[in-house]
Amino acid sequence: MKKSLLLALLGLSTVPALAQAPQAAPQQAATGMAAPRGNATIVGIVQDADTKKPVEFATVALISLATGKPIDGAMADDKGRFTISKVGVGKYRLQVSFLGYQQKLVEDVTVTSDNASVNVGAVAIASDAKKLSEVVITGEKPLVEEKIDRTVYNAEKDITNSGGNAADVLQKVPSLALDSDGNVQLRGSSNVRVLINNKPSAIMAGSVADALKQIPADQIKSVEVITSPSAKYDAEGTAGIINIITKKDGGLHGVTGSVAATAGTRGSNANASLNIRRGKLGINGTFGGNMFYNHGNMSNTIFAGNTTSFQYGKTRINGKFMNALVGFDYDLTPKNNISGSIRSNGGTFKMENDQEVTSREENTLIQDFRNEIRNRNQRIGTDYNLDYTRTFSKPGQELALLSLYSVTNTDNDIRQDYLNEGNDPYLLKRNLNEGANKELTFQADYTHPFANKTMLELGAKSIFRDVESDALYRDIFNSGNETRRTDAFFYEQDVYATYMTYGFMLKKKLNVKMGGRYEFTDIQADLQGDNDYSLDYDNFIPSVALSYNLKQKHTFRANFTQRIQRPSLFYLNPYVQEQTSNTRVQGNPNLDAELTDLFELGYSTFFKTTSLSVTGYMRQTDNAIETVATIDRETDANGLPVDVTTLTFDNIAKNKTYGVSLFGNTKPTNNWTIGGSSNFYYVDLNGKYASNSGWMYNINANSSYTFGKGITAQFNGGFNSRRIQLLGEFAAFSYHTIAIKKELFDKKGGISLGLDNPFRESMRMRNDVRVEESPTNPRAYTQEIRINNFNRGVRVSFDYRFGKMDQQRAPKRKRSIRNDDAKQGDSNGMN
DSSP, X not given: OHHHHHHHHHHHHHHHHHHHHHHHHHHHHHTTOSOOEEEEEEEEEEEETTTOOXXXXXXXXXXXXXXXXXXXXXXXXXXXXXXXXXXXXXEEEEEEEOTTBOOEEEEEEEEOSTTOEEEEEEEEEOBOOEEEXXXXXXXXXXXXXXXXXXXXXXXXXXXXXXXXXHHHHHTTSTTEEEOTTOOEEETTBOOEEEEETTBOOGGXXXXXXXXXXXXXXXXXXXXXXXXXXXXXXXXXXXXXEEEEEEOOOTXXXXXXXXXXEEEESSEEEEEEEEEEEETTEEEEEEEEEEEEXXXXXXXXXXEETTEEEEEEEEEEEEEEEEEEEEEEEEEEETTEEEEEEEEEEEEEEEEEEEEEEEEEETTEEEEEEEEEEEEEEEEEEEEEEEEEEEEOSSTTOEEEEEEEEEEEEEEEEEEEEXXXXXXXXXXXXXXXXXXXXXXXXXXXXXXXXXXXXXXXXXXXXXXXXXXXEEEEEEEEETTSOEEEEEEEEEEXXXXXXXXXXEEEEETTXXXXXXXXXXXXXXXXXXXXXXXXXXXXXXXXXXXEEEEEEETXXXXXXXXXXXEEEEEOHHHHOOOEEEEETTEEEEOOTTOOOEEEEEEEEEEEEEETTEEXXXXXXXXXEEEEEEEEEEEEEEEOTTSXXXXXXXXXXXXXXXXXEEEEEEEEEEEEETTEEEEEEEEEEXXXXXXXSOEEEEEEEEEEEEEEEEEETTEEEEEEEEEEOOEEETTEEEOOEEEEEEEEEEXXXXXXXXXXXXXXXXXXXXXXXXXXXXXOOBXXXXXXXXXXXXXXXXXXXXXXXXXXXXXXXXXXXXXXXXXXXOOXXXXXXXXXXXX
16 A cells, blocks of 8 residues: 555656646747747857966856847867857857856847857956965866865866775765775765765675775766755765766767876776767767785784684785776757666675684683685676656756666675695685675656746656575585585565755845655565565655855855665675684674764855865764674584674664864965865764764865976875774774876876875774673673784876867756665675
């Protein structure tokens, strides 16, 4: 009954959009709201009024004199040239604008015939530069931008990213923190959703930490951090959404492309892109490959009663990954566009760990052996999407019908050899797990603007998700005997959603956006051994966002929303990963979704050459998923006792977080930029049998200097404090990077040298876990992990852009699917 009612609601929510689609354009044309289309063109060149140099990528709007409203537009190319096509007979004006320049109007632009070509010549726009002493600041995009609903880190502006991967990029983004394994946190929470170009990706279906290592930094244009998503977004991602925007030139006519390559002591990569646009059809493609390699050592000591277990070993890791994308977009008519793409990512991650293992009970040695561990993870993920967008004569009115199919196949192989020094192995352990994650998504979005900057958004969405896991456990003894055990797991999760948001402005200063989202979740699970279960629940998610602008320089923001967080395959899979001789990680298929209330208050301002932003927030999560650890006394292959730690997950805690985020950016001179961000927060974790609390923080600083003649240098560094968990704390860590770049080939290419952590050979960290005695864990214990990671590195990168741009069409805003609905896992089994 619930599902039938929901489907009816979904259908009703799209009725206004579908009903509006066929009649909007005729109505507007009949009332003279839109100018007739024709075959005339208007061309010109945008120049700097002082230097007479072309202004690249300036925006040119075509305004009808009859209505006073914009009806078309274009963007200038890198030579300042622009072309507006398919213009009808009539009288117009041009509005030319670009960041850092004063707006310019070109009056009396008249098209007298249907095939006319009107050349307005050079349009000179004056700089709106602001001066501090002798410093002139022009319209240059900053490294970090604070917008009304998100923080944008412009990765392409940071040359220290060259040759790295997405994990290297994200650790520099304000409010984000990554540990040594690449696990990402937003304001202290790992409950985030990572998107690529506003879309979910199969690459993120498993471990986000592993996935980030597969994406070359050279392909990333920017990173958006959305801390308080509106009802338009899926209700998941307790802390927020991270959206990685990749580089592409889909709006350029002609043939363009780029190549880049990096060689380094810790990683190497190469990638290429090609974009072709002729008339109504555009085709783009990218291909790349990367590898990384590193080493270190670690120790793991467990104190349980009068028993002490000690492990020490050296670790070697390496990975090889590839990524490819082929996409197209086609203008069926000037107002109807269809687009699609196929994106694939995959590769292999390997870790080798040779350990010496000893155990003592009081002062008596009870174990002493070697454990050779080989861990291999293979992953291949592919996304298929096909989208249709219908725009209308009324600016901002749009209907989008979207579809996405994602499939990820994983293969995890853990091999452990137990042996005494100088002897053949007496036990071989083989753990194999084959997993698959499939998602089929349909989405409809409709946007309708009204007068006085009022906007209505409606939408509906359905996600059909299937998760499968097949596990095989083998113990092979030197006697020739073998034991086998299998596990199978199937998990089906269907989500149906509909939303509405309404935005308006009060007294031309207060922006208000309110919304609500209804979601229905239907779960079916099948565990080996007839452990089947089904579950369904629904949620209504409200959201309110307020923004007040004072004197165009001061912005005050307030946001409230509720979020839910469904566990993903990482947390659900009951497959037991025997990571070492005495450490296991296992998912829990009976997890429920988390529920969170999120409040934000923010203020941002800019003056002369400086911008500042501060945001206070409070996040309260009920039913929080936290790591649960138990220790059991077992008997090994030699009949000796051994303490085995099993890490799993459960809804056992309430998580309250109070914090403040700060960001600042300034330019002491015209060639020197300094920026930084920090996040200070207090976490209070309370579980049924444990609790923990304390202050945490992370700080990031960056600086760049332009020496002239195409030479630029940049520095980036950061420090992350200890990370408090319900069962203990993870170590603090820091990083720093220096890079210098020389532009070549008339700014079409460049070569750069990067140094990772040059002032430190290795990073030493300590992680402590404390488990008290409880009904679920009859044995209290303490675990001390010490890691030494050799992360000093050197890399040399080269990039080159080629091709010719004939003209640039007016950019189209692309709609895309965002599946923000699954809590994603860390690579080390902790959240």
